[in-house]
Structures are given as C-alpha cells and as structure tokens.
Amino acid sequence: MESTLRRTWAEIDLDALENNYHRLKERIGDNVKFLGVVKADAYGHGSVICSRKLEQLGADYLAVSSIDEAIELRVNKIQMPILILGHTPKEQVARLIEFDITQAVTCWAKAVEFNEEAQKCGKKLRVHIKLDTGMSRLGFLCANENFESGVEGITKTCQLPGLEAEGIFTHFAVSDEPGEECAEYTRNQFELFNRVIHAVEEKWGRKFSLRHCANTGAVACYPKEYYMDMVRPGLLLYGYGEFAEELGLQPVMSLKTNISTIKIYPAGTAISYGGIFKTEKTTRIGVVPYGYADGFFRSLSNKCSLVTKEGKAKQRGKICMDMCMIDITDMPSVDVGSEVEIFGKQNSINELAELAGTIPYELTCAVSKRVPRFYQEKEEIIEKELLLRW
Numbered sequence: 001m002e003s004t005l006r007r008t009w010a011e012i013d014l015d016a017l018e019n020n021y022h023r024l025k026e027r028i029g030d031n032v033k034f035l036g037v038v039k040a041d042a043y044g045h046g047s048v049i050c051s052r053k054l055e056q057l058g059a060d061y062l063a064v065s066s067i068d069e070a071i072e073l074r075v076n077k078i079q080m081p082i083l084i085l086g087h088t089p090k091e092q093v094a095r096l097i098e099f100d101i102t103q104a105v106t107c108w109a110k111a112v113e114f115n116e117e118a119q120k121c122g123k124k125l126r127v128h129i130k131l132d133t134g135m136s137r138l139g140f141l142c143a144n145e146n147f148e149s150g151v152e153g154i155t156k157t158c159q160l161p162g163l164e165a166e167g168i169f170t171h172f173a174v175s176d177e178p179g180e181e182c183a184e185y186t187r188n189q190f191e192l193f194n195r196v197i198h199a200v201e202e203k204w205g206r207k208f209s210l211r212h213c214a215n216t217g218a219v220a221c222y223p224k225e226y227y228m229d230m231v232r233p234g235l236l237l238y239g240y241g242e243f244a245e246e247l248g249l250q251p252v253m254s255l256k257t258n259i260s261t262i263k264i265y266p267a268g269t270a271i272s273y274g275g276i277f278k279t280e281k282t283t284r285i286g287v288v289p290y291g292y293a294d295g296f297f298r299s300l301s302n303k304c305s306l307v308t309k310e311g312k313a314k315q316r317g318k319i320c321m322d323m324c325m326i327d328i329t330d331m332p333s334v335d336v337g338s339e340v341e342i343f344g345k346q347n348s349i350n351e352l353a354e355l356a357g358t359i360p361y362e363l364t365c366a367v368s369k370r371v372p373r374f375y376q377e378k379e380e381i382i383e384k385e386l387l388l389r390w
C-alpha cells in the first residue's frame with residue numbers, strides 16, 4: 001500500500017477552487033484585483049498548493065498572517081506578491097526585503113522601526129498601511145477625535161524614505177452579519193476609510209495604487225464600490241459560509257475517514273468514555289479513526305452525524321483523541337473499510353459548525369497536521385502530503 005496513513009484524509013478539490021476563483025472574478029469585474037487570503041495554511045487547505053493554483057489562475061496577490069507563512073510560499077517558488085497582515089519583528093525586515101514580501105504597517109511606532117531597518121539594508125520595504133476604522137484590532141486609529149492624528153501619522157509613514165507605501169487597507173468587523181445596524185456600522189467604516197485616504201493623498205501628494213477592504217462579507221453583501229482596487233476574500237474562496245451557494249461556489253475540502261472496526265452490542269451497553277450514550281437496542285457500531293487530535297470538536301460528542309454511503313450515521317458517545325464511534329445499525333452495506341464523510345459535499349460544514357457553536361473557518365483550520373491532504377484536479381490526485389515514508 002502506498003500510504004497506510006489513508007485512515008482519515010482531506011480531499012482538496014482544486015477544480016472547486018478554480019470554479020470559486022472564476023465565479024468571484026466574474027462578480028468583481030476585470031478592473032478589480034484579486035487577493036487570495038491563504039493565512040493559516042490556507043484555512044487548513046494547504047497554502048503552498050492553493051497558492052500555486054491561484055498563481056496559475058492569475059490572481060494578483062496573496063495574504064498570510066506571518067513571515068514564516070510568507071517564506072514558506074517563497075521557498076516553494078510562489079512568485080506573486082504576498083502581503084503579511086500581522087506583525088513582523090523588526091529583526092526580520094531584512095528578510096522581508098530579501099524575499100520581496102509586502103508588510104502591513106499598523107502604527108507610527110512600527111513605521112519608524114521598519115523604516116530604520118530598511119534603511120540599514122539600503123533598500124525600501126514595500127508596505128500597505130492598515131487602518132482601524134472600527135474593527136478595534138490592528139491599524140492606525142482614525143475614528144472621531146483620532147482623525148487628524150491618524151491622517152498625520154499615515155502621511156508621515158508614506159513619506160519615510162525606507163518605505164514604499166503601495167497600498168492602504170482596513171478590515172470590516174460585521175460585514176457578514178445581518179441587520180441594518182451592522183450594515184450601518186460597515187457603511188461607517190467604509191466612509192471613514194475613504195475620508196482618511198482622501199485626506200492622506202491630498203497631504204502626501206500621491207495616490208495609493210492598492211486600496212482594499214472587501215473581505216467575504218463585503219464581497220457577498222455590499223455594492224461594487226466596496227471592491228475598490230482589490231478584494232480580499234478568504235472563506236468564499238474555499239466555498240463555505242451562508243453566501244457561498246448562491247454565488248455558485250463549491251466547498252474545496254472534503255474530510256473523509258473510513259470504518260476500521262465494527263461491533264454489535266446488546267441493548268444497555270455504554271459507548272466510549274463517560275458512558276454518555278447507552279444503546280437502546282441491539283446496535284451496530286463502527287469505529288472511525290477521527291478524533292479531537294485530528295481536529296474533531298469534542299463538544300460535538302453525541303450530537304452530530306457523519307455521512308456513509310447509506311446516509312447520515314449518528315455519532316455516539318464521547319469523541320476520543322484518535323477515534324469516535326458511529327451508529328450503523330440500519331446500514332447493512334456499510335462495512336469495515338467503507339468511506340465516511342465528516343464534512344464536504346454531502347455533509348455541510350456550515351451545519352456542523354453551527355452544531356458546534358462555531359463558524360466553518362474554525363473547523364477547516366482545526367484539521368490537524370496528522371491528516372494528509374490529497375489534492376485533486378480533474379478527478380485525479382495530483383499531489384499528496386504526509387505519506388508514510390518509513
């Protein structure tokens with residue numbers, strides 16, 4: 001056998017990724033650039049191969065959260081522009097320049113540090129300025145009484161000789177939430193973003209080439225003017241969330257496992273740790289090698305279902321570290337070795353996330369390193385990660 005690790009695996013459908021990219025490109029139009037968010041190993045899908053695909057498809061930019069994520073892409077020959085959304089320690093500025101990576105600048109103090117380090121290298125560091133228009137996370141403060149000082153700090157940043165201010169961006173806090181209150185909050189963020197850009201460009205005497213703010217919520221729910229020069233979707237690209245289907249997007253990851261053991265228990269048998277589930281009748285139980293160390297949520301114990309070829313099988317008892325149990329009593333054709341889908345095209349990740357009281361992002365990010373990713377293109381597996389090599 002080529003890989004005995006084919007116990008639980010994630011199929012990454014690169015055709016779905018391609019479809020999603022094209023549908024989103026059609027939506028945003030030819031004049032808007034496309035940044036694919038591939039932070040956190042492309043939301044668990046594998047950043048190198050997803051980025052390679054996006055590069056082939058003609059995407060314009062990638063975004064990651066840290067320098068190690070960015071360098072991983074460069075080492076794997078990804079040449080397109082990469083923006084680091086999070087902080088990079090100043091000691092790493094030389095490496096940012098060496099690897100041609102764009103850095104977010106989130107306040108004046110960091111602008112000064114980055115500038116000094118870039119000047120030591122005798123080079124310029126390409127940056128995108130981050131504004132805090134209401135997310136209250138990273139970014140130059142610019143709301144209300146901070147407007148003037150924000151504009152001042154950003155303009156000074158743009159004028160630093162060691163920095164090349166290519167772009168400016170902000171992040172929405174509630175663009176994916178329903179209701180007029182959230183819509184107003186988002187409109188206010190957008191309006192403030194525009195006012196700051198206008199004021200800075202006036203003072204600086206130059207224009208930013210890349211102004212961007214539209215995440216998944218804004219791409220799905222807000223007018224075209226929000227797309228500005230570039231959009232920045234993550235979740236939509238991978239085909240999840242409540243807006244995905246209506247936009248013609250397909251889920252990229254299917255998480256699968258198979259049945260390793262089947263046993264038949266009489267009525268009254270307690271299943272798994274803590275005995276929270278007791279059989280009520282003669283019950284056929286399948287053990288699948290998928291537990292919380294693989295990324296399952298223990299909070300879903302005894303609450304969710306996995307999909308077999310005969311339909312949904314209820315998960316029974318506590319989810320263990322490496323395994324869990326499913327009820328296949330009325331599924332005679334489901335046997336040892338039968339494939340089971342945890343989430344994917346048949347078992348919606350949106351529903352599973354809701355059951356777990358979370359969002360689909362957390363479920364795909366949680367799929368652990370132990371789970372090999374199989375990349376599929378035109379029905380064929382083109383690449384596998386994590387094979388049994390010894």
Ligand SMILES: *Cc1c(COP(=O)(O)O)cnc(C)c1O
Nearest residue numbers: 037085171215216232233234235
């Ligand atoms: C993660 C992230 C995104 C993408 O968010 P989605 O909701 O997945 O579209 C966009 N911009 C920033 C700054 C982010 O951190």
